[in-house]
Amino acid sequence: MEEKVMPVDVPDGVWVLDTGASNHMTGMPSALTQIDTSVRGTVKFGDGSSVRIRGMGSVVMQDRFEGHKVLTEVYYIPELRSNIVSLGQLEEKGFKYVGEKGRLCVYDQEHTLLISAPRVGNRLYLAKFGLTPPVCLLAQSDDKSWNWHARFGHLNFRSLSNLSDKSMVEGLPSIRKVDRVCDGCVLGKQHRKPFPQVSSFRAEKVLDLVHADLCGQITPKSIGGASYFLLVVDDHSRYMWVEMLKTKDQALECFKRITLRAENESGGKLKAIRTDRGDLTGQKMQKFRLLMDRKSAIELSKNPVYHERSKHIDTRYHYIRECVSNGIAEVDHVSTDRQLADILTKPLGRIKFLEMRQLLGVSDVCHD
Structure with a gap:
């Protein structure tokens, strides 16, 4: 079956979101910032033709919140008549794209909507970017609400609005409600x-x-080729031992030698050691899976952006977020009815208690 596909003219300033393109490309030099003309090469199209690459730069876009998003590694090809966004290149950098109901949405690494493109004729997804020159938004802002917020030492917007409505400050304009968090x-x-x-x-x-701590990897290496050092401190005397190590797996044997030497010199025995997360073993922490029944907690663990309602959380409670970022922890959602931790943290009814106990594999050994 042969299907007739009509070509579609792409207007100026409109970008085509393409899954088959190997790289971002544009023929508009005005859209690029900091063009590196030393980048050269050729791009071959599906019809066998090829064009020359004359440089590479970045495209600065302005989002709906007047923030700046940067599209990097964009080829400058003067002969190109269309602007192309490579979805494969975005996905390689950690972006995510989803297409449904006639629209293609692209999300950045922080799960923030970056591009929303409708499907047009010839089944193309076209998006018009609000291009803007790169400026420091902290130094230049046209929003009066944000300017007065900064002038009053980051006073909250509700108080600013009260000052304006009650004419308590001469010259203060009307302050609108701002939904974004400073x-x-x-x-x-x-x-x-x-x-x-x-x-x-x-x-x-x-x-x-x-107390023991393994530090490294050190760059550059020492003269002897060591990339780590093991520091051991006695809590009573504050005497310290330092040993240089070439590899991390040498830490345990090195600590044994330090302990043996210290015990021989002092005539005592080591009673307790304090370290962090088993660094002396030279082994990485095993990946674990954490099940939560609160979707808000899952979003907090996966999203590195600080939310308004989480701003008072002490920084020492961000350990799970660090584990997720480092790939050590995997956080998934589980329904409240299947949350086994409830049997240890909540008072449950008899039927629910027996159900949870059975799921845990605990059996009743006492018989009436």
Whole structure:
């Protein structure tokens, strides 16, 4: 069966989202910033023709919140009559695209909508970008609400609106409600408890407690080729041992030698060691799966952006988010009815308790 496909003219400033293109391309030099003319090469099309690459640059787009998004590694090809966005190149950089109901949506690494393109004739997805020159938005802003927010030392917008409505400040314009969260306010309200000046515990004898930490990978390497060093500190005497290591898996044997030497010199025995996450074994933490019944908690663990309602969370509680970012933890959703942790954290009815206990594999060994 042969299907008749009509070509579609692409207007100026419109970009074609293409799954078959190997790279972003444009023929408009005005759309690019910082063009590197040393980049050369050729691009071959499906009909066998080829054109020369005359440089590579970046395209700065403005989103609906007046923020800037950058499309990098865009080829400049003067002979090209269409602007092409390579979906494969975006996906390679961690972007995600979804097509449904006649529209193709592209999301960045933070799951924020970047491009929304409708399907037009010839089954093409076309998007018109609001191109803008790169400027520092902290230094230049046309939004009066944000300007007055900064002038009053990041005073909240509700209070600014009250000052304006009640004419409490001469010259203050009407402040509209702003739905976005100020990043500076959120970061400024992040807090952690101060480090104690004096430890609440101090070992009474040598080797009652030692602290150990494996540091590295160090760049550049030492003269002897070492990329790590092991630091061991006695809690009582504050005596320190430092050993240089070429590989991380040497840490355990090195620590054994330090312990043996210290025990021979002091005449005592090591009682306790304090370290973080088993660095001395030289093994990476095993990947684990965490099931949650709250979708908001899952989004907080996967999204590195600080939310308005999470701005007061102490930074020490961000461990799960770090594990997800490092690929150690995998967070999935489970319905509340199947959340086995509830049997340990909530008072359950008898029927629900027996159901959860059975799912855990716990059997009743006491018989009436």
